[in-house]
Every structure is written in C-alpha cells, then in structure tokens.
Amino acid sequence: MKISHAHSQIVRLPADEPLAGGPVVAGATRDFVILRVGTDQGIEGIGITFFGHALTGALKVAVDALAALAMGMDPLRIEAITDKLRTAAVAAGPGGIFTLALAAIDIALWDIKGKALNQPLSKLSGGFRERVPVYASGALMRQFPLDHVATAATRLVEKGFRQMKMQLALPGDTSPEIEAERTRVIRESVGDGIDLMCDINQRWDVRQAISIGSRIEQYHLYWLEDVVAHDDYAGLAAVAAALATPIAGGEYVYGTVPFRHMLEARSVDIVMIDVLRAGGITPWLKIAGMAQAFNLPVVSHLMPEIHVHLVAAIPNGLTVEYMPWSESLFEEVPEPVKGELTVPQKPGLGLNFDRDTIRRYGVT
Numbered sequence: 001m002k003i004s005h006a007h008s009q010i011v012r013l014p015a016d017e018p019l020a021g022g023p024v025v026a027g028a029t030r031d032f033v034i035l036r037v038g039t040d041q042g043i044e045g046i047g048i049t050f051f052g053h054a055l056t057g058a059l060k061v062a063v064d065a066l067a068a069l070a071m072g073m074d075p076l077r078i079e080a081i082t083d084k085l086r087t088a089a090v091a092a093g094p095g096g097i098f099t100l101a102l103a104a105i106d107i108a109l110w111d112i113k114g115k116a117l118n119q120p121l122s123k124l125s126g127g128f129r130e131r132v133p134v135y136a137s138g139a140l141m142r143q144f145p146l147d148h149v150a151t152a153a154t155r156l157v158e159k160g161f162r163q164m165k166m167q168l169a170l171p172g173d174t175s176p177e178i179e180a181e182r183t184r185v186i187r188e189s190v191g192d193g194i195d196l197m198c199d200i201n202q203r204w205d206v207r208q209a210i211s212i213g214s215r216i217e218q219y220h221l222y223w224l225e226d227v228v229a230h231d232d233y234a235g236l237a238a239v240a241a242a243l244a245t246p247i248a249g250g251e252y253v254y255g256t257v258p259f260r261h262m263l264e265a266r267s268v269d270i271v272m273i274d275v276l277r278a279g280g281i282t283p284w285l286k287i288a289g290m291a292q293a294f295n296l297p298v299v300s301h302l303m304p305e306i307h308v309h310l311v312a313a314i315p316n317g318l319t320v321e322y323m324p325w326s327e328s329l330f331e332e333v334p335e336p337v338k339g340e341l342t343v344p345q346k347p348g349l350g351l352n353f354d355r356d357t358i359r360r361y362g363v364t
Contacts, residue, residue: 001116003075005038006067008060008104010363011329018324019159020139020152030325031056033063034353037108039075043115046353047108048326049100049276050302062101070105075112078282082106095254099279106280107306107349114348121306121350122343125285126313134304134341135163135197137323142167146182153189162339163195163222163319168212169203176208180215187219195222202226202252206235210242223248223270231258236267248272250287251301255279259287263294270318274301275310284310292316302326304341305333305351312343328357 015028033056035047052059066085073081085102092098114121122130136156140149149166156164166186168179187196198221204212209227223246228235230252240247246269253259254277262268271291278284288298288310297318300307304322311317320341327333331352334341344350 001039001041001043001074001076002072003037003070004040006035006064006070006108008033008035008063008067009358010056010060011358011361012363013325013328013357013361015325017138017141018327019136019322020155022139022141022144022148022152032326032329033060033104034329034358035063035067035104035108036353037067037070037075037105037112039112041116043075043112045075045108045111045113045115045348046351047104047106047111048303048306048329049104050326051100051276052097055097059097059100062097063104066101066105075109076116078106078109078113081109082280082282093255094257095277099254100276103276103278103280106282107275110281111348111351118347120343120345121281121309121348122312125281125310126315128315128317129312130343131340132308132312132317132343133163133319133339134161134308134322134336135165135195135319136161136336137165137321138325140164140166140186142170146185149182150185150189153186157190157194160336160338161322162193163197164190165197165199165225165321167199167201168216169200176212176215179212183216183219183221192220196220197222197225197248199225200227202229204228206232206238209235209239213239213243213245217243217245221245225249225272226251233262233265233267236262237265240267240269246270248299250274251277253277256283256286256290259290263290263296269296271296271298272301273298275303275306277301281306281310285314288314288316305330306349308334308341308343309349328354330354 011032012029038044139152225248248270249268250272
C-alpha cells in the first residue's frame, strides 16, 4: 500500500460556547486545517490541526508541503514517514507550525492503519479500557460574568458532568480576594461531590501561584493548571512543592523532549498532552509512556474526538477534556453520558468529516 494523494482545507468554525451558552464575540472564529490522505488501495485517513490563528494559511501550506514528501511511502510505516518529514524540516522545528503540521499527517496515518487492520485507534495504541471519565471545559471562562458561571456550573451538573474546569487569573482589576471569591461561588454552586479543576493559562508568577493557590485550597480543587510559564520548570516545581493541590501542565509544550525536562524537574503532578502540539498520536503515546515511568497520570487537551481513544488506551489515563470546539467538523462523535465517554469501536479514529459543515464553513 502506498500514499497516493492528499488534500487539505481550512475550515473556519464560529467560536461559540456550546456547553452552557456562554457569551460569544461576534464574528470570532476557530480556524482548523483538515486533511485527507489517500492510498492506492482506496483507504483514506483523515487528520486535523489547529492553533494557527493568524498563521492558519501558513499552517495549511506546511501541511501540504509535508504531505507531498510522504507520497509513494507505505502509510503503515508511520515512524519512517515522520522521521523523513522531521529530517526534511529540521531547520524549522522542533516546535511551532512544523509540529502542528506534522500532527495532521501523523493522525491521518494512524487512521489509515486502523482502517487497514480493522481496529479502532484505542486498541491499536493499547486498549486499556473502553470508557473514560470526561470533564466539561470552556463553559466557566474567566471573562464570563460571575453570575453566568455560577448558573453555567449548575447546568453542567444537570447535564451529568461530574468533573468541570473553571479559570482564574481574572482580567481587569482583580485581586487575590476576588479570585478566591470566584472559586468559592463556583464550588458552592456545584457542591463538594464534583471534581473542580482550575486553569490559569500561565498568567500568574510563582509568588502569585503560591499565595492565591494557598487561599483556595479550602475549596479542594482537583488540580490547578498551567499556573506559571510552561517552560519555567523550576517555578512550576516550586509551586507543586508548596501546594497540596495537584499541579497540571503540558498543553503548551511542543514535541517530546520538553516533557522529559518537565518530568525530571518534578514540575507537575498531572501531565497534560495535546495531540496537536505533541506532533501527533505517535509522540503522544511516547510522552504518556514517559509520564508512566514517573508514576504520573495523563490528561488531554482539546480534541476529545481523538483523545478519547488515547486516554482509554493507556493505564495512566486519567480524564478527557471535553471542549467540543471541533465537534461539528465530524458526522458522529462520542457524547458524554453520566460523566463518561465510550470509546468508538469503528476502525481508525471512527470519524468522518461532516460534508455540510465543510461546505458551509470551508475556506477555498
């Protein structure tokens, strides 16, 4: 079997908040690059990438350039293909647009492999379990008014979520007292039986993280995420050592090697891996293996349609982030039921692009 053709396209989806109807910015979009990779045996794999923002056009060009280098190769030799692409683009890597573009191709290759072998991705990559916990994300954003997030949090509980994530490091004229008050209100809205995570998105320094983190420990957060700059490994380690609340991090990390530095520094208690910034499914699984060697659990970032397979595949998979920004790209996706996702059993990713969505929001 040989790779015979590839086609990419930009899809510009509305930037809505689908979980609890949060405020949206008029005209805001989320721009994805989707990819179809075909073979001479008629098997087609799909891939996807994101985070291009103003450089989404450049990201599409990078996807096309790397896909062209894979023409004529056996799609089941995933390591051989990705090594060739990495070697060809060595001066442009290892992070940034190169890694995001590589991810789309790697994902498509795994989809082909699953279809060729008639196995779902979860079984190909480990097959540890068939259902995984899931947490609601994106409904309790820092820019939303407090009264809205309090109502939204109860709405998520009513929908069956047993885990959800809020945000701190509030915009505008905030203070430790205001940050703690927001945590209190949301915790009281959902009760003590809900796992409540909190994302900082790198907006605190070490002093703030320890100070505010100490104030809110009484609300028993499941984790604090990306409390300081993602590559301040010593700073992250200092926060992790100072607080009882577990520290999660990794969504901003590109490739595999920085995760080794993060783990060796004992910077986090929970390893968060983004399949796109990691460079695809192949490096995702390697990072998860490193985390297991350090006795640490793994969680995902975005793309629940793919991450449901990966978190289910490994013994140290903890929970899947359910932020369904990409959901409408696909015809059928796994939906949360009583706080869990059931792993699709169709071959490969078990996904097909939704033609109506592509026709409506695709950029020619």
